[in-house]
Amino acid sequence: MKGFSGKGKGKVPAGKAVFWAAILFLCLPCLTPAPGHAEAVNRGSSWFVDLKAYAEAAHGTLTCEECHGTMKEGDKKHPNLEDAAFLKKEASRVYDYGRCKTCHRNSYERYLLGEHAKALKKEREREVASGGPSTGEKRAPTCGDCHSAHYDRSHLSKVEIGREMVQVCGTCHAAQAKTYLENYHGKAAVNLGDDNSAYCTDCHGAHHCVSLKKKEAALRACERCHQEASANFTQFVIHPTVQDLDEDDREKRFRVAVIKVISLIMSILVIAVVVFFYGHSFLWLLRDLHERLRKH
Amino acid sequence: MAGKSERQEAYERFCVLHRFLHLVAMLGFTGLALTGFSLKFSAQGWAQAVVFLLGGLDHVRYLHRYCAVVTYACVVAHALWLLYFKFLLKGSLTGPQSLFPRFKDLKDLFQHMAYFFGKGGQPRFNRFTYWEKFDYLAIFLGMNTMGLTGVVLWFPEFFSRLIPGYFVNVAQVLHVYEAIMAVALKFVVHIISAHLRPEVFPLEKSIFNGKTTREKIMREHPGEWDVICRGLEETGSEVPSEKL
Numbered sequence: 001m002k003g004f005s006g007k008g009k010g011k012v013p014a015g016k017a018v019f020w021a022a023i024l025f026l027c028l029p030c031l032t033p034a035p036g037h038a039e040a041v042n043r044g045s046s047w048f049v050d051l052k053a054y055a056e057a058a059h060g061t062l063t064c065e066e067c068h069g070t071m072k073e074g075d076k077k078h079p080n081l082e083d084a085a086f087l088k089k090e091a092s093r094v095y096d097y098g099r100c101k102t103c104h105r106n107s108y109e110r111y112l113l114g115e116h117a118k119a120l121k122k123e124r125e126r127e128v129a130s131g132g133p134s135t136g137e138k139r140a141p142t143c144g145d146c147h148s149a150h151y152d153r154s155h156l157s158k159v160e161i162g163r164e165m166v167q168v169c170g171t172c173h174a175a176q177a178k179t180y181l182e183n184y185h186g187k188a189a190v191n192l193g194d195d196n197s198a199y200c201t202d203c204h205g206a207h208h209c210v211s212l213k214k215k216e217a218a219l220r221a222c223e224r225c226h227q228e229a230s231a232n233f234t235q236f237v238i239h240p241t242v243q244d245l246d247e248d249d250r251e252k253r254f255r256v257a258v259i260k261v262i263s264l265i266m267s268i269l270v271i272a273v274v275v276f277f278y279g280h281s282f283l284w285l286l287r288d289l290h291e292r293l294r295k296h
Numbered sequence: 297m298a299g300k301s302e303r304q305e306a307y308e309r310f311c312v313l314h315r316f317l318h319l320v321a322m323l324g325f326t327g328l329a330l331t332g333f334s335l336k337f338s339a340q341g342w343a344q345a346v347v348f349l350l351g352g353l354d355h356v357r358y359l360h361r362y363c364a365v366v367t368y369a370c371v372v373a374h375a376l377w378l379l380y381f382k383f384l385l386k387g388s389l390t391g392p393q394s395l396f397p398r399f400k401d402l403k404d405l406f407q408h409m410a411y412f413f414g415k416g417g418q419p420r421f422n423r424f425t426y427w428e429k430f431d432y433l434a435i436f437l438g439m440n441t442m443g444l445t446g447v448v449l450w451f452p453e454f455f456s457r458l459i460p461g462y463f464v465n466v467a468q469v470l471h472v473y474e475a476i477m478a479v480a481l482k483f484v485v486h487i488i489s490a491h492l493r494p495e496v497f498p499l500e501k502s503i504f505n506g507k508t509t510r511e512k513i514m515r516e517h518p519g520e521w522d523v524i525c526r527g528l529e530e531t532g533s534e535v536p537s538e539k540l
Contacts, residue, residue, distance in 0.1 A: 188338075191338035191339045192353045194352075227453075230456060232456040232459075233453060233456040233457075234461060235456070235461025235462045236462060236465060237462050255462040258462065258466065259462070259466065262466055262470070263469050263473070266469060267473060270480070273477060273481070274480045277481060277485040278484065278485065280409070280427075283412040283413075284488075284489070285488065285493055287411065287412045287414075288493050288494040288495055291494075292494050
């Protein structure tokens with residue numbers, strides 16, 4: 001027989017019960033991922049399409065031909081038996097995203113002006129120079145790397161889009177997503193669903209994707225919400241991380257270092273003070289109990 | 297005094313203002329901790345539940361600032377009282393019976409710790425023991441630093457005109473760590489040492505009704521009792537010598 005009151009062999013020791021209760025109430029709340037972060041987004045532009053999910057998505061009313069053309073176009077056979085390796089290529093690398101422009105003209109043109117398109121251009125040049133597909137963890141994104149043409153849904157709220165966005169951008173910019181979520185903007189926007197707060201694109205632009213390393217650009221981004229912002233205001237560090245930071249960006253490296261050092265000093269101080277006083281209280285309680293029990 | 301036994305003579309330990317300020321600061325601090333931590337730990341379900349129950353992020357933000365203003369008003373009121381005590385009542389803010397830290401507090405701390413391990417007796421505490429002084433000073437100084445960093449976070453546009461923008465980051469770091477320390481100390485250490493230890497369990501009422509007894513002073517603050525006995529009010533101590 002198991003139970004706290006049970007006598008005999010099956011009795012659960014109080015220590016064990018306390019241990020599991022502590023795990024349950026103290027550890028689990030932090031270890032459990034917060035809602036809204038955990039669900040994996042069905043990303044990816046693959047050769048295989050789940051038509052049921054496709055039908056529910058934003059493009060669900062389009063026929064395949066509207067984006068992919070008919071099989072009779074050009075002089076290529078479809079499927080092209082002479083270029084079987086084509087099928088092994090990544091769909092998001094070979095699809096001609098110029099076709100998105102037909103409907104999404106603004107987005108497409110902004111993308112061409114933005115940092116991601118510049119990075120893609122450089123990557124293509126490198127590929128031509130080296131003669132093979134570029135490898136490495138971070139590659140410049142095409143439309144299909146951020147958006148799923150087959151599965152992304154429409155009519156989402158700003159908060160829903162924003163939460164998904166942090167995940168999508170975070171795939172490549174992990175440190176930025178993490179620091180954003182530690183920042184007040186991220187906590188308000190993603191965790192608490194405050195649509196007045198800023199998501200990634202509210203500062204960096206949806207398709208321009210500017211880095212905001214230039215002060216003037218940063219100030220314009222801040223000013224959209226903080227009308228009183230001054231040049232100094234842009235020194236505020238939203239992403240205290242050195243990932244992707246230029247080696248010669250001394251100024252920001254210095255600020256990040258200051259923030260990290262102060263955090264470290266403060267955490268040592270807090271731990272030292274708390275450990276000392278908790279120990280003090282604990283010993284005091286033991287002594288008081290000892291005195292009490294001895295008197296009676 | 298007529299209705300009470302001779303031995304239960306009541307003394308006033310805390311005046312009305314101090315009791316009131318303690319009560320307001322206590323409520324304000326709890327409100328600050330609740331609203332502040334539900335923003336800090338907003339990734340977790342309980343925090344989201346608190347924010348929902350309080351009516352959304354905007355309300356939580358408002359409540360945090362409301363509690364901050366009320367709590368800081370206590371600091372201002374107390375600072376004014378200190379001036380009043382010093383200049384009109386001609387009291388001493390640094391004497392042995394005051395809350396000012398003295399070398400004796402360090403000695404008391406070591407002696408008390410030795411007592412925990414069964415070596416020697418308890419120190420002869422004055423009107424305020426070392427842990428009471430720590431509680432008081434930590435809150436008094438802490439509220440000022442929390443207020444200062446908090447106000448920077450409240451008006452970042454204004455303050456970034458005066459100081460570099462990344463000082464707002466620094467203010468944020470200091471605000472968060474100090475909040476964690478304050479909550480860890482006040483809600484655990486202060487409550488144990490002031491209320492929950494077997495000697496005073498379950499509640500030390502004197503901070504709420506101001507009253508203490510002769511026995512209590514003799515037992516907990518023998519140094520203060522000596523002063524009362526010697527009738528040395530004019531030494532500039534903060535002694536509540538008037539009997540109720």
